[in-house]
Each structure stands twice: as C-alpha cells, then as structure tokens.
Amino acid sequence: MVELRSLEIFYWTASLCSFRKAAERMNTSQPAVSQRVAALEEAFGVRLFERRARSVVLTPEGRELMAYAERFLRLRTEMMAAVAGPGxxxxxxxxxxxxxxxxxxxxxxxxxxxxxxxxxxxxxxxxxxxxxxxxxxxxxxxxxxxxxxxxxxxxxxxPLCSVSLAWIAAPSLALGPGEVTLEELTRFPLITYPKNTNPYVQLRELLAQSNLPPPRLHSNASLSTIVRMAREGLGIGVIPPEVVRHDLEAGRLRILDAAPRLPDIAxxxxxxxxxxxxxxxxxxxxxxxxxxxxxxxx
Incomplete structure (x- = not known):
C-alpha cells in the first residue's frame, strides 16, 4: 500500500529536483526522503528519478506518477477545506x-x-x-x-488593497502652501522605493517625460528609512500617506499639493x-x- 506521506515526499522531491530541498520542505532528513523514494520505486518496480550530481529529474514513469500524486494531494487539500475546522x-x-x-x-x-x-x-x-x-x-x-x-x-x-502615492515632505522645506509644480519638486532630492520596483520605475518615467533636468533620485529598500529622511528634511518622499499617518497628524510631515500624480500601488x-x-x-x-x-x- 502506497502511503500518502510517501507520495507527498515524492511530489516535493520532483518539484524541487532535490532530495535535500525536499527534506527541508518536509521537515525530515535527506536519508528519510531517499528511503521513501526507494520504497516507492520498489513498490512500483520502476525507477522514478534519474540521479544526477546535484539534482534529480523524473523518468517517464516518474512523470506519470507525478500526475497521480498531485491529484491525491489536491483531494486531501479539498477534504481539509471542506471538513476540517480552523482549529x-x-x-x-x-x-x-x-x-x-x-x-x-x-x-x-x-x-x-x-x-x-x-x-x-x-x-x-x-x-x-x-x-x-x-x-x-x-x-x-x-x-x-x-x-x-x-x-x-x-x-x-x-486582490488585497491599493494605496496611493503622494509627495510628502517636512514643513521645513521651502515649498509654498499652494500647488507645487514638478519643477519645484525636483529642486529637492526625491526619495522612494528601490530601483527594481514599480513605484520607482513609474516615478522615473514621469521625470523622463517632463523635459526637466534630472533630479537627485534616491532609492531605498527600507520604507522606515525613507520616512526618516523625509522627516529630517533631506528630500521629498514619494510614498503612500497611509504609512505616515501619525507623522501627518502630528505635523512632522505634510502632503504637498502637487499636480503630478502617480498610479496607485496594487x-x-x-x-x-x-x-x-x-x-x-x-x-x-x-x-x-x-x-x-x-x-x-x-
């Protein structure tokens, strides 16, 4: 009789192409994974994996078993969702x-x-x-x-939620109370998300289309650091207002009335x-x- 635990170990070994990674995923030892796979191969009388130096790949018989293993595991997931309580x-x-x-x-x-x-x-x-x-x-x-x-x-x-981006700065920055143009904004360093994220790319495209001299554009992977830099008056943060709500309420930061708008982050x-x-x-x-x-x- 093939046990569901063995099929699960087989599935993760095939998905991760590694006995070691499957052992980590299943919170067991690599020898235990190897033994389970060997027992399956003995039970079916076929080789399920081709062993290579640092990985394993499925044989044709292994690929056929993989389809059945997925079906068994999905059925177990459906059963738990339908019957089992959260506790x-x-x-x-x-x-x-x-x-x-x-x-x-x-x-x-x-x-x-x-x-x-x-x-x-x-x-x-x-x-x-x-x-x-x-x-x-x-x-x-x-x-x-x-x-x-x-x-x-x-x-x-x-879908979870979406947040808007705003131009946020310390009151100490020399920007008037009225509407601020993009030219006025770019007199200061702009601070936002890292370079390989959507907000940074969208901001860079907006600036490129403006025909203004390139501003200083600081990217940072730490949102807390961006907020602190804006609070210290080191530049204008291009971030969601929701993350600085308390600073806005306390007057440490303010949302600038700026015409250029950026797409929301979904x-x-x-x-x-x-x-x-x-x-x-x-x-x-x-x-x-x-x-x-x-x-x-x-």
Missing part, C-alpha cells in the same frame, strides 16, 4: 510581506491568524516584491503580500498553485478580509 490546522506559514503592508494592516492580520488558526506559526520575511516573487517560485515562501498581480500559471493572485495575496496550498489559500482569504476593512486607512 485543527497545524504547521508553519512562511509569509513574505511588503514593508508598506507592515506599516498599515499587517499586525491586524497576525492577530486574526492567531485567533483563527492557533496551531499555525507565521514566519515573516519583509522584502521587496521582485524578491518575494522569486521566493514563491522557488518554494521558499508559502504566501506573499506583494505588488501584483504576477501573471504566471504557477501562482494564484487574490497589492495581491499571492501563493503557489500547488496541491498542498490549503493553509496558504486560507490565510490569503483571511488577509483579503482584513485588508477590506476601511479603518486601517484612518
């Missing part, structure tokens, strides 16, 4: 998060996860969206709240389209509920 869920959710979400509603999501799924631990990695996309594709993350959607058939995207809850995505899918839908609440913008 029965166990495991670790490897979550990637954009720092914009950290500064808005992430703590509410963590609180809801703790209440709804007390048996689940959440490991959080804060990173930029391109890095999180790669981590999802490499199966190093189970779920990510990132700038999306990512249009790949191997990933599922759920975030998605994105996870691999995998047979065992049940926990990630549940967490993604819970995140959508949290993000839909209007009070985190106030």
């Amino acid at each position: 029965i869920m166990r495991g670790v959710l490897r979550l990637g998060v954009s720092e914009t979400i950290v500064h808005t509603w992430l703590m509410r999501f963590i609180a809801r996860m703790s209440q709804t799924y007390p048996g689940v631990n959440v490991d959080i990695a804060v990173d930029i969206s391109p890095n999180m996309r790669d981590a999802l594709l490499n199966r190093d993350l189970d779920l990510a709240f990132l700038v999306g959607p990512i249009t790949m058939p191997s990933l599922v995207n759920l 975030f998605t809850a994105t996870y691999p389209n995998a047979p065992d995505c049940g926990l990630a899918a549940r967490a993604a839908h819970l995140a959508c509920d949290v993000a839909a609440a209007p009070d985190w913008r106030q």
Whole structure:
C-alpha cells in the first residue's frame, strides 16, 4: 500500500529536483526522503528519478506518477477545506510581506491568524516584491503580500488593497502652501522605493517625460528609512500617506499639493498553485478580509 506521506515526499522531491530541498520542505532528513523514494520505486518496480550530481529529474514513469500524486494531494487539500475546522490546522506559514503592508494592516492580520488558526506559526520575511516573487517560485515562501498581480500559471493572485502615492515632505522645506509644480519638486532630492520596483520605475518615467533636468533620485529598500529622511528634511518622499499617518497628524510631515500624480500601488495575496496550498489559500482569504476593512486607512 502506497502511503500518502510517501507520495507527498515524492511530489516535493520532483518539484524541487532535490532530495535535500525536499527534506527541508518536509521537515525530515535527506536519508528519510531517499528511503521513501526507494520504497516507492520498489513498490512500483520502476525507477522514478534519474540521479544526477546535484539534482534529480523524473523518468517517464516518474512523470506519470507525478500526475497521480498531485491529484491525491489536491483531494486531501479539498477534504481539509471542506471538513476540517480552523482549529485543527497545524504547521508553519512562511509569509513574505511588503514593508508598506507592515506599516498599515499587517499586525491586524497576525492577530486574526492567531485567533483563527492557533496551531499555525507565521514566519515573516519583509522584502521587496521582485524578491518575494522569486521566493514563491522557488518554494521558499508559502504566501506573499506583494505588488501584483504576477501573471504566471504557477501562482494564484487574490486582490488585497491599493494605496496611493503622494509627495510628502517636512514643513521645513521651502515649498509654498499652494500647488507645487514638478519643477519645484525636483529642486529637492526625491526619495522612494528601490530601483527594481514599480513605484520607482513609474516615478522615473514621469521625470523622463517632463523635459526637466534630472533630479537627485534616491532609492531605498527600507520604507522606515525613507520616512526618516523625509522627516529630517533631506528630500521629498514619494510614498503612500497611509504609512505616515501619525507623522501627518502630528505635523512632522505634510502632503504637498502637487499636480503630478502617480498610479496607485496594487497589492495581491499571492501563493503557489500547488496541491498542498490549503493553509496558504486560507490565510490569503483571511488577509483579503482584513485588508477590506476601511479603518486601517484612518
């Protein structure tokens, strides 16, 4: 009798092309993975993998078994979603998060996860969206709240929320109370997200179309650092107002009345389209509920 655990180990070995990576994913040892695969090969009387120096690849028989393994694992996920209560869920959710979400509603999501799924631990990695996309594709993350959607058939995207970008500066900067032109803005350094992100690219394109002298454009992977630089009067931050709400209320920063507008940043809850995505899918839908609440913008 072929055990579901063996099929799961086989699936991850095939998906990751490595006994070592499958062992890490399944929280077991590499010899245990090798033994499970060897037992499957003995049970079916065929070789399932071609062993190479640093990887393994499926044989034709292995590819055929892979289709059945996916169906078994998806059926188990559907069964758990249909029958099992939230309290029965166990495991670790490897979550990637954009720092914009950290500064808005992430703590509410963590609180809801703790209440709804007390048996689940959440490991959080804060990173930029391109890095999180790669981590999802490499199966190093189970779920990510990132700038999306990512249009790949191997990933599922759920709309989360969108935030607007604004020109935000310290009151000490010599800018009038009325409307500020792009020419006036570019007299100061502009500080925004890293170079390989959508906000930076959109800002750079806006500036390129203006026919103005190129301004000093500072990119930073740390949103907290961008906020502090703007607060210290070192430049104008091009960031969402939601992340500096308290600074705006306290008068440490202000939103400039500037005509140039940039597109909103749309975030998605994105996870691999995998047979065992049940926990990630549940967490993604819970995140959508949290993000839909209007009070985190106030």
